[in-house]
Amino acid sequence: MQLGAQFVQAVNLNHPGRYVHWGVIQISVANLVVIAVMIAIFVLAILLPFPGRRRK
């Protein structure tokens, strides 16, 4: 229950967004997290073996 509450607090978007500034680049932390997760999924998709390779 407490873990669930902590998770909800961590991803709660019901407040003004937090932004990262880097030169001319400005991006919300939420969007940055989404991009990081997508890159992680992409890398894992390349590295992880595909299960059940049934050859004929």
Add this chain to the structure above:
Amino acid sequence: MSAEVEEHGPGWTAWVRRRALRSFPPDQLLPDSQPVYVASWTYVFGVATVSAFLVVLGTGGILTLRGPAWWHASGFGHFINSTHLWSVELFMGFMVIHLWGKFFMAAWRGKRAMTWITGAVSFLASVGAAFTGYLTQQNLASQWIATQAKDGLNSVGIGAYFNVLDFGQMLMWHIVLLPLAIGLLIVVHVLLVRRHGVVPPLPLPDEKTPAPAAATSEAVQS
């Protein structure tokens, strides 16, 4: 009807049938095996994108039937509205990962340029569909996005034809034109994949022929 008449029959229906069978033989249109290199997670994101798109269409259809008074005010309406949003998030996410994978394996090789182009155009159409979806939320966010976007679109001269402040026009783009365009593009994209096959991995640096030449002799059942 004899086989000869069936092969050389008159009329446009016979012509379409001959072209369809020549371009898409049944075992190529609905294959039961794929080259061995397809057994990789990298190749999963295309079908994941299509699956998410079907959920987007389904939830969008329910929202269309019940209307905004329902999706804003009832618990189940909120659930379907949120499912529509999150299936779009997955649709766009899977599509971008699919795009990365295909870009880094140069998926336009081997006469697959049109496959690449239809995928790229459907990505652009999806951005438009997501944008018009934001505009039709009927809340403060949609009003804010519309008033910000109008200046950008007016600055490139298309504000008179694509008026983001016109709710009715944006709704029609979102629920008719763009889903139709994306659906048709996806069908053509998948048919082209069936016709030309899944793109093989890039050859190794010391290889002159593509790597899968040997790999295609082995097949993996889908």
